[in-house]
Amino acid sequence: MPESNIATTAAESLVADERARSAERARRADSRRRLLQNAGVVIPFVIVLLIGLFAVPNFASSSNVTNMLVNAGILAIVGFGMTVVIAIRGIDLSVGSAQALAACVAAATVNAAGPLAGVAAGIAVGVGLGLFNGVLVSHLRVPGFIATLSTLSVFRGLVLLFTGGAPIMIASTSFKSVSTTTLLGIPVPFILAVIFGLIALFVLDRMRVGKHIVAVGGSPESAVDSGISVRRVQLLAYLVSGASAGIAGVLLASQLGAVNGSISSGLELQVIAIVVLGGTSLAGGRPRIIGTFVAALLLSMINSGLNLLNVPSFYQYVALGALLVFALSIDGAQRAAVKRMLQGRLS
Numbered sequence: 001m002p003e004s005n006i007a008t009t010a011a012e013s014l015v016a017d018e019r020a021r022s023a024e025r026a027r028r029a030d031s032r033r034r035l036l037q038n039a040g041v042v043i044p045f046v047i048v049l050l051i052g053l054f055a056v057p058n059f060a061s062s063s064n065v066t067n068m069l070v071n072a073g074i075l076a077i078v079g080f081g082m083t084v085v086i087a088i089r090g091i092d093l094s095v096g097s098a099q100a101l102a103a104c105v106a107a108a109t110v111n112a113a114g115p116l117a118g119v120a121a122g123i124a125v126g127v128g129l130g131l132f133n134g135v136l137v138s139h140l141r142v143p144g145f146i147a148t149l150s151t152l153s154v155f156r157g158l159v160l161l162f163t164g165g166a167p168i169m170i171a172s173t174s175f176k177s178v179s180t181t182t183l184l185g186i187p188v189p190f191i192l193a194v195i196f197g198l199i200a201l202f203v204l205d206r207m208r209v210g211k212h213i214v215a216v217g218g219s220p221e222s223a224v225d226s227g228i229s230v231r232r233v234q235l236l237a238y239l240v241s242g243a244s245a246g247i248a249g250v251l252l253a254s255q256l257g258a259v260n261g262s263i264s265s266g267l268e269l270q271v272i273a274i275v276v277l278g279g280t281s282l283a284g285g286r287p288r289i290i291g292t293f294v295a296a297l298l299l300s301m302i303n304s305g306l307n308l309l310n311v312p313s314f315y316q317y318v319a320l321g322a323l324l325v326f327a328l329s330i331d332g333a334q335r336a337a338v339k340r341m342l343q344g345r346l347s
Helices: 003-055 062-087 095-113 115-138 144-163 188-206 208-218 220-225 230-256 267-277 289-308 313-346
Strands: none
Touching: 003 289, 062 095, 062 188, 062 208, 062 230, 062 267, 062 289, 095 115, 095 144, 095 230, 095 267, 115 144, 115 230, 188 208, 188 230, 188 289, 208 220, 208 230, 220 230, 267 289, 267 313, 289 313
16 A cells, blocks of 8 residues: 555544544533533532431421422522523623512502502513613613613612602502412412423423524524524513513512512522522523522522521521522533533534
């Protein structure tokens, strides 16, 4: 065989070996990414659950379990909206203020016009605030972080102006019973969270709009080349986030029975933590609704356990910060795994 043919064969063999090694590296990176997505929330959930059951008094009592499910349900509903926003590479820092304004408007409307009007008013407020954020981001081209950081303050100011700094006591017993009512022993807010989660899963996995959300989060430039309206998807995502905050605000008002201008302060950090811990990357891409739901349960268990142990509230902020750092670390590891996977495929 001529030497040139031998050299060519050897070179082709080396290229084939390198491609095989690259494919193997990509496979391992993808496996690691999937493991991090699933284990990143499941392992802490199991650990916290076991600690709560064996080390926290009354953790498994019916009243405490009901309270945890109510809190987790309300948090998860807000988290579903934030999941969609983060999936398109956005962020909504105004969800706490939006939820507070929706809760206060709902409470005042319940007292003035009845429960049904209060529910409608609270949800409408959330939708309106989400639409406002969406217009800022999609049409005025304000970065999501800057836009919602500004509206966080604006919406909170509106809450304080609306309440005048005084609490709003809800008189309707039927409205206040919504969050305490159970079906087969499961509180209504938790059931609603499950229903909304299933709807979100169906929309994101089966409907065209869900595929557009994934496409925009994966690569906005490629989405534009495919004929997808990125502006429309951004507007829809922030609209969903606002509507979720509005629904959660109505449920929160029902749960508390009295609301004021300071409720839901710091909620945005909790919601971001559960979304990222649930496996939705801050770099955008496929949203993980189930992960957000499990992470909401996890955070609710942590807060409940600390309260039962009479841990001062400022330690709860430390726990939330640690959970957020852990979630961001998991997200960074996932992105590194994806990068290696893509490099392996392109090699």
